[in-house]
Amino acid sequence: MDRDSLMRMLAAMALVTPLLVLFTLLSMILWDGLPGLSLDFVLGLPSGRPEETGILPALVGSIYVTGLATIISFLLGLGISIYLTEFVGDERVREVFYFIVDMLAGVPSVVYGIVGLAVIGIGLGLGRSVLTGAVTLAFLILPLVTVATVEAIRSIPDSLRLATYSLGASRLEVVTHVVLPMALPRALTGTVLAIARAIGEAAPILVISGVLFTRSIPISLLDEFTVLPLVIFNWVMRPQEVYIGLASSAIIVLLLLYIGISSIALYMRYSGGRRIREV
Amino acid sequence: MSLSEELFERKVWRERIFRLVPLGLTILAGLALASIIAVLVVESIPFFSRVDPLEFLFGTRWTVLFRDKSFGVLPLVWGTIVTSMVAISVAGVLGIGSAIYLAEYSSERVRAVAKPMLELLAGVPTVVYGFLAVNYVTPMLRALIPDIEVYNAFSAGLVMGLMITPIISSLSEDAMYSVPDSLRLSAYALGAKKHQVVTRVVLRAALPGIVAAYILGLARAFGETMIVAIAAGSRPVLTLNIFESIQTLTGYIAQVAMGDAPYGTIEFYSLFAVGLYLLLMVMLMNLIGLYISRRFSMRVSRV
Numbered sequence: 001m002d003r004d005s006l007m008r009m010l011a012a013m014a015l016v017t018p019l020l021v022l023f024t025l026l027s028m029i030l031w032d033g034l035p036g037l038s039l040d041f042v043l044g045l046p047s048g049r050p051e052e053t054g055i056l057p058a059l060v061g062s063i064y065v066t067g068l069a070t071i072i073s074f075l076l077g078l079g080i081s082i083y084l085t086e087f088v089g090d091e092r093v094r095e096v097f098y099f100i101v102d103m104l105a106g107v108p109s110v111v112y113g114i115v116g117l118a119v120i121g122i123g124l125g126l127g128r129s130v131l132t133g134a135v136t137l138a139f140l141i142l143p144l145v146t147v148a149t150v151e152a153i154r155s156i157p158d159s160l161r162l163a164t165y166s167l168g169a170s171r172l173e174v175v176t177h178v179v180l181p182m183a184l185p186r187a188l189t190g191t192v193l194a195i196a197r198a199i200g201e202a203a204p205i206l207v208i209s210g211v212l213f214t215r216s217i218p219i220s221l222l223d224e225f226t227v228l229p230l231v232i233f234n235w236v237m238r239p240q241e242v243y244i245g246l247a248s249s250a251i252i253v254l255l256l257l258y259i260g261i262s263s264i265a266l267y268m269r270y271s272g273g274r275r276i277r278e279v
Numbered sequence: 280m281s282l283s284e285e286l287f288e289r290k291v292w293r294e295r296i297f298r299l300v301p302l303g304l305t306i307l308a309g310l311a312l313a314s315i316i317a318v319l320v321v322e323s324i325p326f327f328s329r330v331d332p333l334e335f336l337f338g339t340r341w342t343v344l345f346r347d348k349s350f351g352v353l354p355l356v357w358g359t360i361v362t363s364m365v366a367i368s369v370a371g372v373l374g375i376g377s378a379i380y381l382a383e384y385s386s387e388r389v390r391a392v393a394k395p396m397l398e399l400l401a402g403v404p405t406v407v408y409g410f411l412a413v414n415y416v417t418p419m420l421r422a423l424i425p426d427i428e429v430y431n432a433f434s435a436g437l438v439m440g441l442m443i444t445p446i447i448s449s450l451s452e453d454a455m456y457s458v459p460d461s462l463r464l465s466a467y468a469l470g471a472k473k474h475q476v477v478t479r480v481v482l483r484a485a486l487p488g489i490v491a492a493y494i495l496g497l498a499r500a501f502g503e504t505m506i507v508a509i510a511a512g513s514r515p516v517l518t519l520n521i522f523e524s525i526q527t528l529t530g531y532i533a534q535v536a537m538g539d540a541p542y543g544t545i546e547f548y549s550l551f552a553v554g555l556y557l558l559l560m561v562m563l564m565n566l567i568g569l570y571i572s573r574r575f576s577m578r579v580s581r582v
Contacts, residue, residue, distance in 0.1 A: 003472070003474045004472055004473050004474050006474075007379075007473070007474040007477060007478075008380075008384050008473075010376060011376045011377070011379040011380035011383075011384060012380050012384070013376065014372065014373045014374075014375070014376020014377045014379075014380065015376065015377035015380045015381065015385075015393060015448075017373055018373050018377070018397075018400060018441050018444045018445075019393075019396055019397070019400065021441060022400055022403070022441060025411045025415050025416075028415055029407075029410070029411075032414075076304055076307070076308065079300055079301040079303075079304035079305070080301065080304050080305045080308055082301045083301030083302055083304065083305045084305065086301075087298065087301065087302070097305065097309065099569075100308070100309055100312050101308075102565070102569055103312055103562065103565060103566075104308075104311060104312050106495075106498055106561060106562065106565035107312075107315060107502075107558065107561070107562070108501070108502025108503075108504070108529065108557060108558070108561055109502070109504065110502065110504040110529050110532050110533070110554070110557075111315065111319070111502070111554050111557065111558050112315075113536075114319070114532065114550055114551060114554040115314075115315050115318050115319065115554075118318050118322050118551070119314070119318055122542065139311055142308060142311075146308070170290060170293075170294055171294060171297070171298075172293055172294055172297045175297075193402075196402055197402055199404070200402070200403070200404025200405070200406070200407075201404075202404065202405065202406045202504075202505045203405075203504035203505055203508075203529070203532075203533065206504075206505075206533055206536045206537065207532065207533075207536040207550075210536055210537070212537070229404055229406045229505070232406045232407075232410065233406050233409075233505065233508075233509065236406065236409060236410050236413065236414075236509050237509065244414060247410055248410075251406075251407050251410060254404055254406075254407070255403070255404075255407065258402065258403065258404060259399070262398075262399055262402065266395055
């Protein structure tokens with residue numbers, strides 16, 4: 001074989017190998033987990049007896065905390081990106097802020113957990129609660145949300161802003177009537193991708209909640225909680241055979257959530273992107 | 280005041296308030312970074328008032344959770360380095376290979392399918408990766424390496440490599456993509472073959488970007504928690520054997536979090552000391568990575 005096709009083949013193998021390995025391993029999880037997957041498992045309460053156990057409190061906890069974190073993070077991110085794109089005239093200020101966002105994105109998630117516990121849980125006295133978890137996760141995904149929103153707003157042609165200003169609109173009106181409606185689809189796409197990331201986060205929640213097993217479903221913002229990844233973690237760490245099946249079944253549920261949310265984002269990216277280009 | 284003046288006044292006030300809200304949020308986010316560092320520093324003061332910082336930095340025994348306590352962080356640092364090095368060796372090869380394929384060889388259609396799949400791969404929850412390592416990868420490896428322990432640095436590193444492959448791939452591809460076509464075409468005009476163009480022109484021009492990708496990927500591996508907490512073990516030892524159980528900085532944090540260390544104990548404060556150490560290492564790597572990639576992007580724009 002000549003060097004050209006050798007190079008091409010090696011590169012293609014590098015692309016295919018990780019995907020293939022992962023799909024093989026994931027199908028092994030299906031093999032181990034599907035038999036134990038039932039409605040009783042998804043909507044049941046945990047039990048000391050493995051064959052009767054369920055994941056409902058963790059599922060509710062995951063959706064509760066992630067949902068709340070998303071709302072907080074989206075509002076924060078939106079405010080920040082409006083400020084950076086519409087108010088800051090000095091390019092240097094913007095550069096400094098993008099640098100801060102880059103650095104925040106690099107902070108390990110477990111560190112967010114430690115700081116969240118110290119500042120919000122202990123400092124503000126909110127304890128190991130849903131609210132503490134949600135605010136911490138909100139800051140964790142803030143860089144993702146902010147970058148997506150800034151890019152969405154920047155992709156709006158300046159001519160539209162100027163046209164609106166020339167009609168006598170104030171900055172508030174330009175933002176609410178032109179910038180936000182046009183940037184929203186792309187900003188939301190980035191936010192949905194961030195949700196997919198947040199739903200699988202275990203490390204910061206492990207530090208904050210510390211709860212691996214609970215029968216109570218979180219209702220108030222100040223309730224203790226656990227999340228699906230932590231329940232999986234708890235089961236994975238047990239040596240008995242039966243927990244491999246339970247962990248696999250719970251992983252299938254988590255992956256369905258993850259793939260479902262990611263697919264929404266990917267779909268939005270392709271349908272939302274086109275709309276902006278047409279203008 | 281006439282009605283129109285009043286309306287105008289109201290509009291001006293709305294504008295003023297409107298200006299303050301985004302400004303406040305931006306300051307808040309800017310403070311987040313400073314406060315992360317500040318909180319870790321302040322909360323590790325109780326730890327360092329009881330533990331000599333020199334013992335922490337250079338001690339070779341870490342037994343904080345035992346009765347006979349030693350506070351040398353080096354075994355944890357070593358564990359982190361070993362797992363991350365395994366990961367970066369895997370992800371380095373796979374990531375750069377797939378980036379070469381995507382940037383230089385693939386058709387648009389393959390790209391449109393492969394890129395989202397890689398992206399999906401990068402976001403799979405890390406507990407899932409940990410489960411894969413301990414339940415499938417380690418048992419399979421036992422066929423080749425009979426002495427491998429149930430929890431070991433190698434399996435955790437391998438799987439972590441799979442996880443950071445997409446990161447390295449996507450960053451390296453960006454670097455290759457930004458190599459101007461004029462360089463490729465000049466090389467072809469001199470009679471170069473495709474593989475020569477790729478290795479001698481594209482890879483060389485994209486090298487700073489690729490180095491930055493490796494450093495940023497390594498930083499990700501340093502901070503990764505669940506995979507190592509599940510699959511690498513919880514035995515902080517300085518060992519050269521990668522098939523043995525070890526403990527990483529993040530693995531220790533997870534272990535303390537699981538054990539519910541009461542507020543005010545040395546175990547509790549050790550979280551912050553270890554967290555600070557981890558953060559400083561990761562931030563340093565990110566700074567170097569960002570610096571290299573920024574300088575690089577400036578060079579390309581000049582071409």
